[in-house]
Amino acid sequence: MNVIVCVKHVPETAEAEIAIHESGKRIKTEDLVFDINEWDDYAVEEAVLLKEKLGGSVTAVTVGPEDADSTLRKCLARGADRAIRLTDKAFEGSDSYAITKILYKTIKDLPFDLILTGTQASDDGCAQVGVVLAELLGIPHVTMVKKVETMEGLVKVNRELEGGLGEVMEVKLPALLAIQTGINEPRYISIMGIRKAMKKEIKVLSLRDVGLTEEEVGESGSWITVEKMFIPPVEKEAEILTGGVDEIATKIVETLRAKGLI
Amino acid sequence: MKELFVLAEHRQGELRDITFEMLTKGMELSQKINADLTAVLLGHNIKEFAKKLADHAKRVLIIDDARLENFNAEAYQRVLFHLISERKPSLTLIGHTAFGVDLAPSLATELNLPLATDCIDLDFEGEKLVVIRQVYGGKVNVKASLRKSESYIVTLRPATFEAQEPKPQDGDIVKIASPLSEDITCKRFIEYFQPPAGEVDITKADIIVAIGRGIKDANNMPVVEKLAEALGGVLACSRPIVDKGWLPNDRQVGTSGKIVKPKLYIAIGISGQFQHISGMKNSDLIVAINKDSKAPIFRAADYGVVEDLFKVVPSLTNKILEEKH
Ligand SMILES: Cc1cc2nc3c(=O)[nH]c(=O)nc-3n(C[C@H](O)[C@H](O)[C@H](O)COP(=O)(O)OP(=O)(O)OC[C@H]3O[C@@H](n4cnc5c(N)ncnc54)[C@H](O)[C@@H]3O)c2cc1C
Numbered sequence: 001m002n003v004i005v006c007v008k009h010v011p012e013t014a015e016a017e018i019a020i021h022e023s024g025k026r027i028k029t030e031d032l033v034f035d036i037n038e039w040d041d042y043a044v045e046e047a048v049l050l051k052e053k054l055g056g057s058v059t060a061v062t063v064g065p066e067d068a069d070s071t072l073r074k075c076l077a078r079g080a081d082r083a084i085r086l087t088d089k090a091f092e093g094s095d096s097y098a099i100t101k102i103l104y105k106t107i108k109d110l111p112f113d114l115i116l117t118g119t120q121a122s123d124d125g126c127a128q129v130g131v132v133l134a135e136l137l138g139i140p141h142v143t144m145v146k147k148v149e150t151m152e153g154l155v156k157v158n159r160e161l162e163g164g165l166g167e168v169m170e171v172k173l174p175a176l177l178a179i180q181t182g183i184n185e186p187r188y189i190s191i192m193g194i195r196k197a198m199k200k201e202i203k204v205l206s207l208r209d210v211g212l213t214e215e216e217v218g219e220s221g222s223w224i225t226v227e228k229m230f231i232p233p234v235e236k237e238a239e240i241l242t243g244g245v246d247e248i249a250t251k252i253v254e255t256l257r258a259k260g261l262i
Numbered sequence: 263m264k265e266l267f268v269l270a271e272h273r274q275g276e277l278r279d280i281t282f283e284m285l286t287k288g289m290e291l292s293q294k295i296n297a298d299l300t301a302v303l304l305g306h307n308i309k310e311f312a313k314k315l316a317d318h319a320k321r322v323l324i325i326d327d328a329r330l331e332n333f334n335a336e337a338y339q340r341v342l343f344h345l346i347s348e349r350k351p352s353l354t355l356i357g358h359t360a361f362g363v364d365l366a367p368s369l370a371t372e373l374n375l376p377l378a379t380d381c382i383d384l385d386f387e388g389e390k391l392v393v394i395r396q397v398y399g400g401k402v403n404v405k406a407s408l409r410k411s412e413s414y415i416v417t418l419r420p421a422t423f424e425a426q427e428p429k430p431q432d433g434d435i436v437k438i439a440s441p442l443s444e445d446i447t448c449k450r451f452i453e454y455f456q457p458p459a460g461e462v463d464i465t466k467a468d469i470i471v472a473i474g475r476g477i478k479d480a481n482n483m484p485v486v487e488k489l490a491e492a493l494g495g496v497l498a499c500s501r502p503i504v505d506k507g508w509l510p511n512d513r514q515v516g517t518s519g520k521i522v523k524p525k526l527y528i529a530i531g532i533s534g535q536f537q538h539i540s541g542m543k544n545s546d547l548i549v550a551i552n553k554d555s556k557a558p559i560f561r562a563a564d565y566g567v568v569e570d571l572f573k574v575v576p577s578l579t580n581k582i583l584e585e586k587h
Contacts (some may be wrong), residue, residue, distance in 0.1 A: 013398040014533045015554055020402070040439070059489065064285060097377070098324040119363075124397050126379050127358075130365035140336060140448035143364045158455070161273070161360040162517050167332075168436055168452040175448075184507035208550060223376040224406040227392070232403045232558075238550060238566030248567055252549060253585050261469065261526050262493065 001150065003047040003055040004107055006117045006129060007040040007075060009068035013123070036071040038143050039118025042180040044184040046148060047116050048079035054150060056113070057081045061106060063091060069202055076197035077189045088207040090214045096128040102128070102217060104136040105210040114155070115176040129218035130178035140171050143178040145227050178187045227252065265298035267346070267354040270304075270315055271361050273333065274454070277311050280357035282425035284418055285318040287384075288355055289480040292320075295386050297352050301433070304341055306331035316433040327440035332451040335364045342369055344441040350413050353391070358417040364419035370415045376408040379417045391416075399535045400558035420517070421540045460512040462496050469495030470524045472515055472542070475502045476531015476552065476571055485509065485531060485575050485581060498522065500532045531571050534559025551575065 011032035014083050019028045036044070047058045059082040060075035072083040086102050094102070094161065107115065115137075117130035127143070134141035146166065147158035159167050160180050171177075219225050241251045256262045264502065266492045268288045271278045273494070276322070285301065294297040301319040303312055306328050309334050315322045329337050342365075346354060356362040358380045370377035382403075383394040390409045408414055464470060471490040488525060491499045493559035497513060504514045515522055516538045531552060532538060539562050544546070550563035567574055 011398075013401060017554075017556070018398060018401050027398065045567075096394075097371075122399065123569070127363050128367040128377070128379055129360075131364065132371050135368035135371040139586070141364075141368065142449070144360055159360070159364075160518055161454075163521070164455075164457055164511070164514075164519060165273075166455050168455060169334075170450040170452060172448050181501065222409065223370070224378050224393070224408050227405045227407055229397075229402050229404050232396070232400070232561070234561065234562060235507075238548075238560045238563035240555075240560075240566045240568060245569065245573045245577045246581075248569065248574060249581045252565070252578055253581045254565070254583075255549075256526065257585065261547070262582060 001050050001114060002059075002112045003050055003056065004007040004061060004110060004112045004115045005040070005043050005075070005080070006046045006058055006103055006115070006133070006255055007044065007062050007071055008037040008118070008121045008123075009062060009064045009071040010037045010121055010123045011029045016246055017060045020229050020231070024230075025226045026229065029221050034067060035071070036074050037118050037121045037123075039120060039122070039179060040203050041052045042181055042183050043116040044075050044182045045079050046179055049184060050114070050148070050150065051079065059084065059102060059110065059112075062086070063094075063102050072202050073194070073197045074189065078187065078195040083202045085202055085204050086206075086210060087204055090218075091207055091217050092208045092224075093219040093222065094217050096124065097132060097186050097223040098124040098134065098217045098221040100129050100132040101221060102210060102212065105212055106205060108132070108137060113173050115139075115174075117176065117178050119178045119180045127178075130176055134176035137176070139176055141176040141178065142169055144180045145177045146180050146183050148177065148183075179191050207231065264295065265300045265349055266274045266292040266295070266297045266298050267302050268319065269302050269362075270311065271344070271353065271357050271359060272305060272311055273361075277314060278357070278359070278426065279417070280359055281315075283319065283420065284355045284357065285315075285428075286422045286426045287418065288501040289318070291353065291386065292386070296442045297353055297490075300351065302342070302345065302354075304330045304338060304350055316435055317430050318428040321433050322435045323438055324435060325438050325440050326543045327442055329442055329446050330440075333361050333364075334446060334449055334451050335368065335451045337446045338365055339369050339372065343372055343397050345438070346373055346413065346431055354388055354413070354415045356415065356417045358419050359544060362417045366417045367459055371580040373401050373415075375413050376416055377412050377415045377417075378406065378408055381416050382422045384418075395397055396536070399533055401556060402427070404575045421536075424581060435575040460510050462513070462515055464496055464498045464515070465520050465522055467496040467498075467522070468524050469493050469526045470498045470515075470522060470542075470545070471495050471528050471530065472500065472532060473503060473530050474500035474532030474538075477503070478531075480506070480508045482572070482579055485572065489528070489575050489582070491581045492579050492586070493526070494530075495524075495526070501539050528587040529563065530561050530575060533557050549574050
C-alpha cells in the first residue's frame with residue numbers, strides 16, 4: 001500500500017497570546033511555537049500503521065516555508081519514507097483551494113493507493129484540502145474517518161457524524177481519507193528515530209517545478225481573500241472572579257450556595 | 263429569476279436543525295438580493311419533509327431517488343452538479359456538518375465556483391459576497407471576500423444562527439426527475455452505528471465537572487475527580503481527553519459528543535472551541551477555569567477564573583468539603 005499523507009505546519013495558539021499583525025491580514029507569528037497540525041499527526045500515524053501491516057511506502061507532502069521541515073522531519077521520524085516540501089514566494093496568500101492545487105500538481109504524478117489528510121487544520125479550520133484534492137485527482141473521498149479496514153481493492157471506514165453517531169462506508173481504491181483525531185495513538189518518537197530522520201533528504205519543489213503559473217496560486221488563484229482579521233467582539237463575557245486563589249474559591253462556593261447547588 | 267438555494271439536511275427520518283438555521287439566514291439574504299428562497303431536498307420518501315420546508319421557502323425542489331436515501335457525497339454531488347449548473351442560484355447554503363464537509367468542497371471544485379467554509383456570517387456587499395469566519399480555535403475572526411462569481415457556495419457553522427418561526431410561505435413543491443443515470447459505484451453506505459452506552463449518562467446529570475487538555479496528564483485526573491465527588495457531580499470532558507483514552511467516549515461534550523444541560527457546568531482547562539461550546543452552552547450556570555484570559559470559553563461562561571487549574575481546583579474542592587460539614 002503506497003500512502004501519501006499531506007501535512008501542515010501550524011502555530012500552537014490554544015494557550016498563546018495572539019496579536020494581529022500591522023497589516024491587519026494575519027497574526028503575528030514570531031513568538032509562536034509551530035508544530036504538525038493535530039489532525040495530520042493522526043493521519044501520519046495511520047499511514048505508517050498501514051505500511052507496517054501491508055508493506056509499501058509513506059510519502060509526506062507539505063506546502064510551506066523552510067521552517068516546515070521540522071514537521072516533515074517528525075513525519076520521517078514516525079516512519080515516513082520520503083518527504084516533499086513545496087515552496088515558492090508566489091504561494092503566499094494562497095487559500096486552501098490554491099494550496100490544494102499545488103498539492104494536486106505534485107501528487108498526480110506519484111504512485112499511490114491511498115491519500116490521507118487531516119479532517120481540518122487547527123489554524124484556518126477550513127476543512128477543504130482533502131476533499132478538493134480528491135476531486136482534482138478524480139478519486140473518491142471520505143472525511144472524519146475514525147477507523148480504516150483494508151480489503152481487496154477497497155477500504156471499509158467508520159466515519160464520524162454528530163452526537164456520537166457514526167456510519168460505515170466502503171470506498172474503492174485509490175481513495176482519499178480525511179482523518180479525525182482519536183483514530184489511533186500517535187507513537188512516541190525516539191531520539192534514534194529523530195536522528196535517523198535528520199539524515200533523510202527532503203525534496204524541495206517550486207512553482208515552476210510543479211508546473212503552475214503565478215495566476216493559479218496566491219490570492220489570484222484563491223477562492224477567498226482575507227480583508228481583515230480582528231479579535232472577536234465581546235457579546236457576552238463571564239464575570240471574572242479576582243483575588244487570591246482561596247478568595248476565588250470562596251467566591252465560587254458562595255455563588256453555588258446562593259443558587260442552591262451545594 | 264434569481265434564486266438562493268438552501269440544501270436541506272436530514273438523517274434517519276428527521277430534518278436537522280441546521281436546515282432551519284440556514285433557511286432563516288437564507289430568507290434574510292434572498293430579500294436583500296431580490297431572489298427566491300429555494301429549499302433543495304434530496305432523498306427517498308421525503309414528502310413529509312417537503313411540506314415542512316414549504317413553510318419556510320418560496321419553493322421546494324424535490325428529487326426523490328432510492329440512491330439518495332442515505333447521505334452519500336458521490337450521489338449528492340452528481341445531482342447538485344446538475345441542479346446548480348442548470349439553475350445557477352446566486353448562492354447555495356450548505357451546513358458545515360459531517361454532511362456538508364464531505365460534500366461542499368468537491369462540489370465547488372467540480373462546478374468551478376468559489377467556496378467559503380465554516381462561516382459564522384455572510385452578506386452581499388453589492389455583487390461581492392463577504393463572509394466572517396473564525397480561525398485559531400475561535401481566538402480571531404476573519405472578514406474575507408469571495409472571488410467574484412455569478413454563483414457562490416458557502417457552508418454555515420451549525421448553531422450560529424437562530425432558526426426563527428417562519429411566516430408561512432406556502433411554497434411551491436416542485437418535483438424534479440432524478441438526473442442520476444448510472445449507479446453509484448465508488449462509495450457505498452453500509453450502516454449507521456452507535457457506540458454502546460456506558461455506566462454514566464452525562465445528559466442526565468445536574469452537576470458536571472468537565473475537563474480539557476489543560477489537565478495535561480492522565481496522572482492529574484484525581485485533582486478533578488475529587489472536585490466532582492465533592493460536588494456530587496459527574497466528570498465529562500472535551501474531545502482530546504477521549505482521544506487520549508483518559509475518559510470513555512460517552513463523557514465527551516460537544517457536536518460529536520453529547521449535548522448537556524446541567525444546573526452547573528464547570529469547564530476546567532477547556533479553550534472553548536465551537537464544537538465544545540455547542541454541547542454545553544445551554545447549561546444553567548457555567549463556571550470556566552482557564553489560565554488564558556483570552557480563551558473563548560469565557561464568552562460562554564457566567565463566571566470566569568483566570569488561573570492555573572492546579573491551584574484553584576484543590577482549593578475549591580477543600581472549600582466545598584468544608585461547606586458541606
Ligand atoms: C468534526 C469535529 C468534531 C469535534 N467534536 C468535538 C466535540 O464533540 N467536543 C469537543 O470538545 N471537541 C470537539 N472537536 C475538537 C475541537 O475542535 C477542539 O479541538 C477541542 O474542543 C479542544 O479541546 P480543549 O479545549 O480541551 O483543548 P485546547 O483547545 O488545547 O485547550 C486547552 C486549554 O487549557 C488551558 N490550560 C492549559 N493548562 C492549564 C492550566 N494549568 N490551568 C488552567 N488552564 C489551562 C489552555 O489555556 C487552553 O485554553 C471536534 C473537532 C472536529 C473537527
